[in-house]
Amino acid sequence: MPILCRRNHINDELFVLDKVKKFSITTKCDCGNQDLNEFFHKDAVHYKEDLLAETYALYLKSKGARSLGPLAFVALANDTIKLSKSLKRKLISHKKRYIEEYPAVKIARLGVHKESQRNGLGTHLINLLKALFTTDNRTGCRFLTIDAYNRKEVLRFYKKNEFDFLHDEDKEEPTRIMFYDLKRFSLTT
């Protein structure tokens, strides 16, 4: 599958993921979750202004599809993670284990339009992000991270997309920290 990767834009045969510039389009996407909708419809623009998060929108590439509005949104921010000794031993080469916090990008928010959920779009978007952050990076970025809603279907979604739990301390919390090692993606592509 050919993927074209630019600074603010990534696309493959069927989809394009574009950085949002006009936030008026965000109201065209309803992911069925009030907090997420409120973030994308109202707050995302301020997060951009304050340099706290950038929002991207997923569209089908076919003619006229853009006017129907985005199929999904994702907001991204820089992050770091601390790995336990055992995770360091598993993931990081011996000489780089002295690093205390590893560079990452956080999926700050992610929502798929409610009528399009469970069709593989969320998975497709995650795959585009994996490609985006392993192609021509400006800075080192080893992991994707997410504070995932601690709900069975959401955890299942991230597990299916090869995210792991960072630790078990947040097992009973409303959100759980999960991560994906981008090295896995760069080794398989």
Ligand SMILES: CC(C)(COP(=O)(O)OP(=O)(O)OC[C@H]1O[C@@H](n2cnc3c(N)ncnc32)[C@H](O)[C@@H]1OP(=O)(O)O)[C@@H](O)C(=O)NCCC(=O)NCCS
């Ligand atoms: C969670 C979300 C992003 C998943 O995106 P999606 O496009 O619907 O997910 P996909 O079709 O790629 O699903 C991949 C796998 O995740 C799991 N999954 C996704 N939605 C699920 C659901 N509602 N119930 C159970 N499993 C689910 C399944 O294992 C699915 O694989 P399968 O369909 O082969 O069984 C989307 O449903 C969404 O936006 N939900 C509302 C907002 C939200 O909860 N966002 C997460 C913030 S952390």
